[in-house]
Amino acid sequence: MAKSQETFGKKEKEKKRSKQRQDKAEKMEERKANAKKGKTLEEMMAYIDENGNISSTPPDPKRMKTFRAEEMQIGVPKQLPGEPEDLIRTGVVSFFNETKGFGFIKDLQTQESVFVHVNQLTERINENDKVNFEVQMGPKGPSATNVRKAPKVEVPKVEVPKPEAPKAEPPAAE
Numbered sequence: 001m002a003k004s005q006e007t008f009g010k011k012e013k014e015k016k017r018s019k020q021r022q023d024k025a026e027k028m029e030e031r032k033a034n035a036k037k038g039k040t041l042e043e044m045m046a047y048i049d050e051n052g053n054i055s056s057t058p059p060d061p062k063r064m065k066t067f068r069a070e071e072m073q074i075g076v077p078k079q080l081p082g083e084p085e086d087l088i089r090t091g092v093v094s095f096f097n098e099t100k101g102f103g104f105i106k107d108l109q110t111q112e113s114v115f116v117h118v119n120q121l122t123e124r125i126n127e128n129d130k131v132n133f134e135v136q137m138g139p140k141g142p143s144a145t146n147v148r149k150a151p152k153v154e155v156p157k158v159e160v161p162k163p164e165a166p167k168a169e170p171p172a173a174e
Contacts, residue, residue, distance in 0.1 A: 089114075090150060093129045105131060105144050116144040123148055 046054050050063045096103030101118035133144040
């Protein structure tokens with residue numbers, strides 16, 4: 001007697017496949033029945049309200065704002081180069097670590113801390129030194145370059161004469 005070519009496993013796999021095909025066909029028929037073909041333009045429209053939120057209702061015309069295309073700026077505005085005297089700043093060294101080779105300068109004009117590295121120094125500096133420097137934007141924020149000690153300005157002492165006491169006038173004779 002010859003064995004049957006179809007084994008129990010083969011029959012089970014074939015039953016699974018036919019069931020999956022049947023389920024898939026049922027789902028497809030269901031989607032076709034529930035699908036809304038040919039939506040109107042109004043149903044497909046989306047509106048943006050005065051706050052920038054997407055909604056399905058058109059915005060109130062009274063609240064609409066008009067903009068001129070010439071006034072809009074897209075992207076980052078170009079930065080015009082400043083005058084040379086604006087680039088040179090004055091500050092006080094608030095912290096400097098010689099062993100690590102970096103520190104911070106407190107800008108006297110903007111009161112912000114600016115990072116300084118030992119490679120940007122023209123002469124040796126210490127904490128509380130008054131310095132002149134230029135600012136460049138580094139990868140982590142503003143960074144001081146071309147740092148040098150500010151020249152000490154000596155104020156000449158001028159002697160101011162003491163005001164003399166007013167002389168008392170003799171009483172007028174009447």
